[in-house]
Amino acid sequence: MTSRSSNLAIVGGGITGLTLSISLTKHGISHTLYESAAGFGEIGAGVGFEPNFVRTMGLISPALQEAFLTCADAKRPEAFDKTPAFFQYRIGDLRVPERKGLKDNLVAIKKDGTEVKIGEKLFDWRSRPGLRGGVHRAHLLDELVKLVPPHICKFKKRLIDVMEAEDGSGDAVLSFADGTTATHSAVLGCDGIKSRTREIVLGGKEEARAVFSGKYAYRGLIPMSKAVKFMGDYLPLRSQMFAGYHGHVLTFPIAKGTIMNVVAFSSRPTWESEKWVVDSSREEMLKDYETWSPMIKELIAAMPEKPDIWALFNHRPAKTYHQTKPKIVLVGDAAHASTPHQGAGAGVGVEDCYILGEILAAVSGNEDLEKAFKVYDEIRRPRSLKLVETSRTGAQLYELESELGDDFEAIEDRMETRMDWLWDYDIAEDREKALQILKGSANAGSSARL
Ligand SMILES: Cc1cc2nc3c(=O)[nH]c(=O)nc-3n(C[C@H](O)[C@H](O)[C@H](O)COP(=O)(O)OP(=O)(O)OC[C@H]3O[C@@H](n4cnc5c(N)ncnc54)[C@H](O)[C@@H]3O)c2cc1C
Structure with missing residues (x-):
């Protein structure tokens, strides 16, 4: 059984896959989401988002930010402390x-x-002033699912491999564990820390595995x-x-x-x-x-x-987040799975979805996908790799293992500023930068959609 379509394939329906689907839906970019499980689901645990990530949700879609606020305790008075x-x-x-x-x-x-x-x-x-807070993962996922068009979701589709189509189109042919295949212009790998799409993009290199x-x-x-x-x-x-x-x-x-x-x-x-x-x-x-x-x-x-x-x-740092034959790009934990010590893995994944959505909305067709992924890689890789590294060293600091040992005054001083790069970040500037780079390419800038 083979299905053929000219749209994009999202592989993985966690926080990243669903957020990316919401972002593409906003821009009218057709896509199908393949999830290996029988339905969407998250573990029974919490996840927190700081104000810059909640603002990015709002940039993707006000409904997405509202979905978060529906589950969060962000409306409690202490969430609005001047310096929470x-x-x-x-x-x-x-x-x-x-x-x-x-x-x-x-x-x-x-x-x-x-x-x-x-x-x-x-x-x-x-932290920083603004809407922020912790949510129950399953509650958040339930709200995200409501914003994703149901007909685009295919369950029990465990991706096994991606090959280039033999018809010269450059399309990607996805093979699933159930023996089916599907053809798409490109694959957006949102399949988490044990990502199969990452293994394909990074080949046998040791950084493919966590x-x-x-x-x-x-x-x-x-x-x-x-x-x-x-x-x-x-x-x-x-x-x-x-x-x-x-x-x-x-x-x-x-x-x-x-x-x-x-x-x-x-x-x-x-x-x-x-x-x-x-x-x-x-x-x-x-x-x-x-x-x-x-x-x-x-x-x-x-x-x-x-x-x-x-x-x-x-993950060890990936040298690239994309490949061209066939076209695959890595998003969220598939690209940069981090330890949780800065509470930002999902938040940085949300940023990926915003930037990738904006870039894809600005290109004119399949022929520009390669350029789009290259720009996404250029914009997103440095910041998200920094998250992985600083999260690792963050744990050492909190757990009195860094060179500061248990000197709490020095620890306080360091903690005061060590998240500035993460939280005081203007994602809109990244969008502008990405669009500027795209403008430099011959086919970019058209209002036509993929
Ligand atoms: C203890 C802990 C606490 C954390 N706390 C925070 C926090 O407070 N704030 C924060 O921002 N982040 C936090 N994080 C990080 C955050 O949980 C992750 O960054 C985020 O959940 C990653 O989402 P994802 O959608 O990229 O990947 P995943 O959630 O792993 O989703 C991947 C999806 O792909 C599917 N899939 C996998 N393989 C295939 C395949 N071959 N074919 C098809 N589908 C496939 C899976 O079934 C799954 O649905 C924490 C992480 C941990 C471990």
Whole structure:
């Protein structure tokens, strides 16, 4: 069974694939979305977006931004603080006072003489004003799906390979695990960290596959009514980072403040299992945090009985995000899967979708796709590769492994500015730059659509 169409193929229906579909739909660019699962679905965990990413959603489509706001707690008053905290940085590891030789659970005595104890706020790691917040992934995905035309979605289509059509058209012929094929002008690979499209574009090169980052995370959701019992009313409704040696625990509210999302990070040199998500137990988790404060232990006791462990893999830098024969371009995690330590993997994927949509809307036909992908690569690769690298070093900083060790004043200073490049970014300038580069090509700039 073979289907032929002249439109684009999106492979993968996660946050990136759906957002890209929304972006292409806005521009009237015809496409089909192939997803390997039987339906759209996300794991039961949280995901956060900072103001610049929420603004980018609005640039793609006001309906997309509204979809996010429908699920977010961005309308809570504290989301509008002039200088909201990305995370309030606290120390949770009892070894800190021990190693520093401080008594009474003190972790630091600040320059102004203030004494800070285990669990108390050391500093606000400030975000930026504007709409931001955490959402339940499944809720967000449900809202995104509503904005994607249903007839373009094909399920149970696991991409196996992409070959160039033999008719000289330059089209891409996609083969799926169910034995079917489909022909499209180009493939937009949104198939995540274990991307097949990435393997095809990067061939046998070692950067095709993700590598273990040395970190793993327990994930779980705790009802807010339960969280307030051991954390009080204030802490669980704001984003908290409890740091320690080689580990840190994040909590933030999702689902409009009704659920507290927990991601507890720990370290090990290697990851042996073939699976990247494995079952665990509260006992195993407690062992990892046995030197941590009573509050963290209560938090662990409140976690689901078998919290998942996620091995955190990331990509080595790709030398390109696209290929020409046949045409494939990588988007979102397929291009730049990162560790989650800056809470921005999905956000940077949303940026990819905005820029790629704008570029594709500005080219006049299939003959310009190659140029379009080249410009996308030029614009997006440096920024998204920087995310992967700074996310890795971010974990080292929070977990007292960087050259700053446990010098909290130096850590605060560094954290104050280290996200400027990520959050104070004008994506509209990138759009302008991309369109300028396109104008330099003979066929670009026409209002005709693909
Ligand atoms: C612990 C953790 C916390 C995080 N927190 C944040 C956060 O707070 N903020 C943030 O911005 N980011 C966060 N991230 C990163 C974010 O989750 C990812 O960047 C984002 O979900 C990637 O989306 P994606 O659509 O590119 O890939 P995926 O979500 O992996 O989607 C890929 C899709 O492709 C499909 N697929 C795969 N292979 C094939 C194939 N061969 N054929 C057809 N379909 C295929 C899959 O079924 C899936 O639906 C976090 C990540 C982790 C691990």
